[in-house]
Amino acid sequence: MTEIRLIPLGAHPRDIALDTLCARLERVIPVRLQLQHIPIDIDFALDPSRKQYHSTEILAALLEQNSTTAQKLLGITPYDLFVPVLTFVFGQAQLNNRAGVFSTFRLHNEFYGLPPARDILADRCFKEALHELGHTFGLRHCTGLPCVMNSSTYVEDIDLKPADFCLHCHEHLHSVC
Amino acid sequence: MTAFDPSEVTIMIVDDEQSVRESLEAWFEDDGYTMVTAENAAEALKQMQEHQIDIILLDIKMPGMDGLALQDRIREFNQEVIIIIITAFATVDTAVRALKAGAFDYTTKPVDPDELSLLVRNAVERIRLQRENVALRESIDHLQFVDNIVGESPQMQKVFELVKTVAPTDSTVLILGESGTGKELIARAVHMNSKRKYFPIIPVNCGAIPESLLESELFGHEKGAFTGAQYRRKGKFEMARGGTLFLDEIGTLGLKSQVDLLRVLEDREFHRVGGERPVKADFRLICATNLNLEDAVKKGLFREDLYYRINVFTITLPPLRERTADIPLLAKHFLHQHATSMNKHVDEITEEAMNMLLSYEWPGNVRELENAIERAVVINRSGKISPDDLPLQMSGTPVTSGKNLSLADVERRHIQSMLEENNWNISRTADLLNIDRVTLYNKIEKYGLKRPE
Ligand SMILES: [Zn+2]
Numbered sequence: 001m002t003e004i005r006l007i008p009l010g011a012h013p014r015d016i017a018l019d020t021l022c023a024r025l026e027r028v029i030p031v032r033l034q035l036q037h038i039p040i041d042i043d044f045a046l047d048p049s050r051k052q053y054h055s056t057e058i059l060a061a062l063l064e065q066n067s068t069t070a071q072k073l074l075g076i077t078p079y080d081l082f083v084p085v086l087t088f089v090f091g092q093a094q095l096n097n098r099a100g101v102f103s104t105f106r107l108h109n110e111f112y113g114l115p116p117a118r119d120i121l122a123d124r125c126f127k128e129a130l131h132e133l134g135h136t137f138g139l140r141h142c143t144g145l146p147c148v149m150n151s152s153t154y155v156e157d158i159d160l161k162p163a164d165f166c167l168h169c170h171e172h173l174h175s176v177c
Numbered sequence: 178m179t180a181f182d183p184s185e186v187t188i189m190i191v192d193d194e195q196s197v198r199e200s201l202e203a204w205f206e207d208d209g210y211t212m213v214t215a216e217n218a219a220e221a222l223k224q225m226q227e228h229q230i231d232i233i234l235l236d237i238k239m240p241g242m243d244g245l246a247l248q249d250r251i252r253e254f255n256q257e258v259i260i261i262i263i264t265a266f267a268t269v270d271t272a273v274r275a276l277k278a279g280a281f282d283y284t285t286k287p288v289d290p291d292e293l294s295l296l297v298r299n300a301v302e303r304i305r306l307q308r309e310n311v312a313l314r315e316s317i318d319h320l321q322f323v324d325n326i327v328g329e330s331p332q333m334q335k336v337f338e339l340v341k342t343v344a345p346t347d348s349t350v351l352i353l354g355e356s357g358t359g360k361e362l363i364a365r366a367v368h369m370n371s372k373r374k375y376f377p378i379i380p381v382n383c384g385a386i387p388e389s390l391l392e393s394e395l396f397g398h399e400k401g402a403f404t405g406a407q408y409r410r411k412g413k414f415e416m417a418r419g420g421t422l423f424l425d426e427i428g429t430l431g432l433k434s435q436v437d438l439l440r441v442l443e444d445r446e447f448h449r450v451g452g453e454r455p456v457k458a459d460f461r462l463i464c465a466t467n468l469n470l471e472d473a474v475k476k477g478l479f480r481e482d483l484y485y486r487i488n489v490f491t492i493t494l495p496p497l498r499e500r501t502a503d504i505p506l507l508a509k510h511f512l513h514q515h516a517t518s519m520n521k522h523v524d525e526i527t528e529e530a531m532n533m534l535l536s537y538e539w540p541g542n543v544r545e546l547e548n549a550i551e552r553a554v555v556i557n558r559s560g561k562i563s564p565d566d567l568p569l570q571m572s573g574t575p576v577t578s579g580k581n582l583s584l585a586d587v588e589r590r591h592i593q594s595m596l597e598e599n600n601w602n603i604s605r606t607a608d609l610l611n612i613d614r615v616t617l618y619n620k621i622e623k624y625g626l627k628r629p630e
């Protein structure tokens with residue numbers, strides 16, 4: 001069974017129970033989660049003019065610092081992420097490789113001027129975690145069927161998609177996990 | 178975009194910054210596209226020799242040959258590839274230059290993920306259409322512009338000039354003209370000569386759809402939005418995505434629909450009925466009407482703010498009686514068209530018949546002329562259209578004002594009796610008379626008809 005290390009980046013995300021997130025992930029994909037308790041520093045990835053963190057640099061650092069820990073690494077951060085050219089990204093992962101990262105910054109209802117909602121936040125985190133992990137297991141964006149691997153460029157896209165893989169993606173996942 | 182394998186689309190990123198190339202490459206790889214990158218113009222040209230590239234994301238500012246120069250070079254040998262310009266600082270000037278030189282679209286860095294994915298989806302949709310049916314589309318192109326709009330009169334030349342001027346811009350167009358003058362053909366000509374031509378033009382006849390249905394027709398609805406909404410349905414706004422929305426008979430739009438439309442035009446987004454999430458409105462708007470909108474505004478039948486929104490660039494189609502020079506041309510065109518489709522050997526119009534066509538007033542304009550010729554081809558036996566083949570009302574003296582009055586009298590009586598029969602139900606009466614509500618209101622006013630107390 002694939003071991004996955006969940007690593008808080010920069011700080012602990014607000015209003016999110018990481019152990020619950022780990023338990024939920026284990027129920028959907030055949031993996032074992034280990035939770036790192038102390039956040040790692042990601043100041044090196046900060047672009048001061050954008051006040052956002054460069055997600056590609058974070059992925060590189062994750063790999064460097066964890067050469068022998070778990071088979072796969074999943075970073076979670078309360079800070080906003082970007083890649084050059086794009087205004088922001090919800091997350092980024094190496095396709096068919098070890099590391100993925102996602103941000104809770106735009107998953108909070110408050111970001112959109114709405115009252116906080118913990119359940120919704122937890123669901124969005126769960127879907128983002130599944131999605132980025134899916135990429136590390138070699139899954140690309142899934143079109144056509146309702147699937148957590150559908151691409152999301154809006155938070156509403158995340159809400160609309162199910163917290164599970166479609167049959168095709170599921171099959172692929174079980175063949176590689 | 179159904180049943181389309183993204184790996185069959187190759188995207189090339191041309192940018193001198195490595196981090197830009199890598200992040201875009203990774204981002205599009207997640208969608209399954211085949212990716213190629215180049216760090217300068219020379220490498221880009223080399224990649225084009227080695228790969229069949231479908232879409233190029235091109236940075237303008239590069240050392241050596243810049244993006245615009247590279248685009249020019251590419252266009253010398255490749256008209257097909259879709260070029261999307263990405264600039265750090267967009268000036269209207271560079272954007273216009275890029276689009277004029279054949280770019281599909283442009284955007285600025287940093288770009289919203291949603292916008293970038295929409296840009297590329299639009300490009301992919303165009304590729305899909307190109308691959309699907311190049312030949313068919315070309316024949317349609319030809320038909321739309323060359324065959325169906327005929328006119329050598331100075332008035333029509335002016336119209337063609339206006340179409341050519343406005344088509345490549347994304348401006349809203351208002352087409353005015355009496356019924357039968359060919360407003361829809363002009364709308365299609367504008368669309369077919371615009372950069373949106375590979376996306377659909379969606380016509381909506383506002384006068385033909387009951388106001389109660391219009392909302393869901395335009396906006397679409399979510400599943401369960403109302404009783405009977407069993408499935409989610411795309412509205413016309415959504416179907417026109419990337420293309421053109423043609424609102425015919427806009428003057429008949431009810432006041433509530435006018436408010437709804439205005440909001441969409443201002444916000445550039447809308448909600449499906451029963452939908453929470455806004456959908457981006459991405460269409461060019463062309464409206465047409467045979468009514469005097471300014472008049473309708475004065476009467477409170479048409480919102481002034483909406484009028485100003487749609488009255489940006491106006492094309493006025495002259496009635497046929499004001500461009501009699503085109504009548505012989507049009508008549509021969511329709512003669513040829515209908516004779517061919519009916520497989521009949523009729524290829525001439527006698528001088529007498531032509532004189533009748535020339536002296537008639539044509540209240541129904543080009544459409545009436547076409548109907549008259551079609552009918553003539555049907556009944557003709559001699560191979561030459563003669564006065565006997567033409568409808569009776571064309572014979573005798575041309576329509577005079579005295580005759581007009583009596584026609585008006587007949588119309589007045591007919592409308593009055595229809596209203597009475599239908600207990601002054603305006604919608605139903607308009608329906609039965611086969612005219613729209615606003616026209617009916619105008620006629621009621623014109624003839625001073627009064628509802629009995
Ligand atoms: Zn993804």
Ligand SMILES: [Zn+2]
Nearest residue numbers: 142147166169
């Ligand atoms: Zn899937």
